[in-house]
Amino acid sequence: MPRTRKGHETRARIVAATSELVRDRGVVNTSLDDVIERAAVSKSQLYLYFDSRDALLREVIVRNTELVLAGVADDLETGSWRAIRAWFDSMVEFQKAARSRGGCPVGSLVGQLAEGDEFARKRLAQSFDRWEEPLRAGLRAMKTRGTLRRSADVGAMATATMASIQGGLILSQARRDPGQLAIALNAAYAHLREGRKLTARANSAPRPTVARKRAGRRA
Amino acid sequence: MPRTRKGHETRARIVAATSELVRDRGVVNTSLDDVIERAAVSKSQLYLYFDSRDALLREVIVRNTELVLAGVADDLETGSWRAIRAWFDSMVEFQKAARSRGGCPVGSLVGQLAEGDEFARKRLAQSFDRWEEPLRAGLRAMKTRGTLRRSADVGAMATATMASIQGGLILSQARRDPGQLAIALNAAYAHLREGRKLTARANSAPRPTVARKRAGRRA
DNA sequence: TTGAATATGGACTATTCAGTCCAATAACGA
DNA sequence: TCGTTATTGGACTGAATAGTCCATATTCAA
Numbered sequence: 001m002p003r004t005r006k007g008h009e010t011r012a013r014i015v016a017a018t019s020e021l022v023r024d025r026g027v028v029n030t031s032l033d034d035v036i037e038r039a040a041v042s043k044s045q046l047y048l049y050f051d052s053r054d055a056l057l058r059e060v061i062v063r064n065t066e067l068v069l070a071g072v073a074d075d076l077e078t079g080s081w082r083a084i085r086a087w088f089d090s091m092v093e094f095q096k097a098a099r100s101r102g103g104c105p106v107g108s109l110v111g112q113l114a115e116g117d118e119f120a121r122k123r124l125a126q127s128f129d130r131w132e133e134p135l136r137a138g139l140r141a142m143k144t145r146g147t148l149r150r151s152a153d154v155g156a157m158a159t160a161t162m163a164s165i166q167g168g169l170i171l172s173q174a175r176r177d178p179g180q181l182a183i184a185l186n187a188a189y190a191h192l193r194e195g196r197k198l199t200a201r202a203n204s205a206p207r208p209t210v211a212r213k214r215a216g217r218r219a
Numbered sequence: 220m221p222r223t224r225k226g227h228e229t230r231a232r233i234v235a236a237t238s239e240l241v242r243d244r245g246v247v248n249t250s251l252d253d254v255i256e257r258a259a260v261s262k263s264q265l266y267l268y269f270d271s272r273d274a275l276l277r278e279v280i281v282r283n284t285e286l287v288l289a290g291v292a293d294d295l296e297t298g299s300w301r302a303i304r305a306w307f308d309s310m311v312e313f314q315k316a317a318r319s320r321g322g323c324p325v326g327s328l329v330g331q332l333a334e335g336d337e338f339a340r341k342r343l344a345q346s347f348d349r350w351e352e353p354l355r356a357g358l359r360a361m362k363t364r365g366t367l368r369r370s371a372d373v374g375a376m377a378t379a380t381m382a383s384i385q386g387g388l389i390l391s392q393a394r395r396d397p398g399q400l401a402i403a404l405n406a407a408y409a410h411l412r413e414g415r416k417l418t419a420r421a422n423s424a425p426r427p428t429v430a431r432k433r434a435g436r437r438a
Numbered sequence: 439t440t441g442a443a444t445a446t447g448g449a450c451t452a453t454t455c456a457g458t459c460c461a462a463t464a465a466c467g468a
Numbered sequence: 469t470c471g472t473t474a475t476t477g478g479a480c481t482g483a484a485t486a487g488t489c490c491a492t493a494t495t496c497a498a
Contacts, residue, residue, distance in 0.1 A: 002474085002475085003465095003466095003473085003474060003475095004464090004465060004466080004473095004474060004475075005465090006464080006465075006474090006475070006476095007465095007474070007475065010475080010476090023334075024334060025334050025335055026330070026331065026332075026333075026334040026335045027247060027331075028246060028247050028331065028335060029334075029335045031454075031455060031456085032455070032456060032457085033454085033455070033456090041476080041477095042476060042477045042478060043456090043457080043458090043477085043478070043479095044458090044459085044460095044475085044476060044477065044478075045475070045476060045477085047456095047457070047458080048474085048475070048476085052456080052457080053455095053456065053457090101334065102334060103329065103330060103333070107330075107386075107389055108329075108330040109330070110322065110327075110330070110389050110392055110393045111245070111322060111326075111327040111328070111329070111330035111331050111389075111392075112245065112246075112247065112330050112331055113245075114245075114322070114392055114393060115242075115243065115244050115245040115248075115320065115321060116244055116245045116247060116248045121393060121395075124393045125393045125394045125395075128390060128393060128394070156402045156405070156406070157406075159390065159399060159402045159403065160383070160402055160403050160405070160406030160407075162386065162390060163382075163383050163385075163386030163387045163389075163390055163399070163402070163403035163406070164379070164382050164383055164386055164403075164406075165386065166382075166385065166386035166389045166390065167326075167381065167382030167383055167384065167385035167386030167387070167389070167403075168382045168386070170326055170329050170330075170382075170385045170386070170389070171347060171378065171381060171382055171385065173329055173330075173333055174329045174333060174340060174343045174344045174347060175344045175347070176340075176344075180378060180382070183375045183378045183379055183382070184378065184379050184382035184383075184386075186375070186379070187375070187376075187379030187382070187383075187407075187410050188379075188406075190410065190413070191406050191409060191410045191413075194409070194410075194413065221444085221445085222443080222444065222445095222495095222496095223443095223444065223445075223494090223495060223496075224495090225444090225445070225446095225494080225495075226444070226445065226495095229445075229446090250484075250485060250486085251485070251486065251487085252484085252485070252486095260446080260447095261446060261447045261448060262447085262448070262449095262486095262487080262488090263445085263446060263447065263448080263488090263489085263490090264445070264446060264447085266486095266487070266488080267444090267445070267446085271486080271487080272485095272486065272487090
């Protein structure tokens with residue numbers, strides 16, 4: 001671990017460069033020589049902070065996890081349909097900006113690292129846990145507040161949502177079309193809303209049929 | 220292309236060996252030397268049938284696509300809720316049998332090949348098209364038969380379903396838990412069923428609330 | 439049966455790449 | 469300031485690997 005300011009900067013630069021290269025060309029096509037060139041560091045700097053190439057790639061998992069968590073607004077945990085919708089929309093925007101390249105910063109690493117590095121696999125599983133948590137918290141809060149049915153299975157809902165996110169990103173990446181993510185997330189949103197509690201106060205929200213139809217068309 | 224029976228067998232053995240190695244260890248950790256050892260062939264045989272390592276990996280895409288298409292029962296195209304449910308269940312069984320290793324035979328290749336080989340990316344996109352088609356056909360048939368609302372967006376439904384499949388497989392792979400796929404597919408099924416047409420004949424099917432709750436619990 | 443086309447075996451090459459090593463320099467605390 | 473510790477530069481190594489080449493063996497059609 002670096003002890004000086006310079007050291008910290010160097011280390012961060014290495015991880016950032018690796019993350020970008022992996023996003024743009026994949027793990028296979030990212031050599032350490034590519035990394036040192038892009039980060040403008042030398043081999044010894046790299047091996048001062050990382051034990052091996054695998055160790056460096058594991059740090060990329062950490063960094064990319066922070067990246068996606070930063071994209072989760074605080075009000076998602078507070079729990080509201082609006083916050084969930086906004087979260088979904090921001091992901092589509094992010095994907096549009098990336099021109100559908102690289103897929104999910106975390107999810108795309110599963111296929112590339114999970115079978116070759118058991119440590120990496122576990123870390124990726126943890127990343128998904130952390131990523132799902134704000135949604136779980138939000139859904140729990142909505143239960144307490146009475147906007148979500150008490151019978152709703154919060155864990156399953158969060159997992160199913162994460163699956164739609166990941167799958168939507170894979171399809172976007174393969175088809176180079178951010179619209180694929182939008183379709184997946186519209187379906188996920190409609191599915192979540194099926195768990196809502198209908199009260200007198202809630203009738204400002206569209207009725208089930210209308211919400212589902214709109215989601216389908218928007219895609 | 221091979222012209223003798225032996226040639227065909229050799230070529231097929233090479234692709235099969237590559238496919239298995241890629242599933243077990245990932246593209247990165249699969250060298251051509253590994254392939255020739257596993258397929259019990261020599262280098263020259265490999266290069267007789269494939270121009271390059273990339274070309275071989277592209278054939279793996281083709282093979283694995285046939286593999287997943289073989290898992291789609293014919294009655295899915297005929298169109299029925301039962302067929303869809305059976306299809307989903309068979310995927311969960313497949314994933315259990317694989318002990319959550321390797322993820323999706325097609326989807327896991329996206330992260331590993333898409334950014335490095337544009338040809339491979341296009342081929343993967345086509346694979347998803349072919350894979351979605353039987354479901355689209357089935358949903359269209361259900362519209363005609365009147366078990367699915369005419370307003371339902373068949374294309375979006377198929378895409379959202381494929382996203383749940385892919386995402387569910389990624390989460391299963393990362394967490395080494397086939398239950399993750401089951402959760403994702405139960406949600407996808409519940410979402411599809413929201414598009415159904417309620418008729419006098421259809422009241423043998425569970426009401427929306429019950430269907431959703433059951434799906435959540437099963438996970 | 440025969441010979442042309444096809445398939446096979448495996449040695450060889452050139453390169454790439456992860457990882458090592460050590461000397462030189464910069465940062466920092468006393 | 470000075471000495472210790474942290475950081476940096478880059479040459480070097482050994483192993484792995486994609487791809488080449490050619491001699492040999494097998495297949496198959498006439």
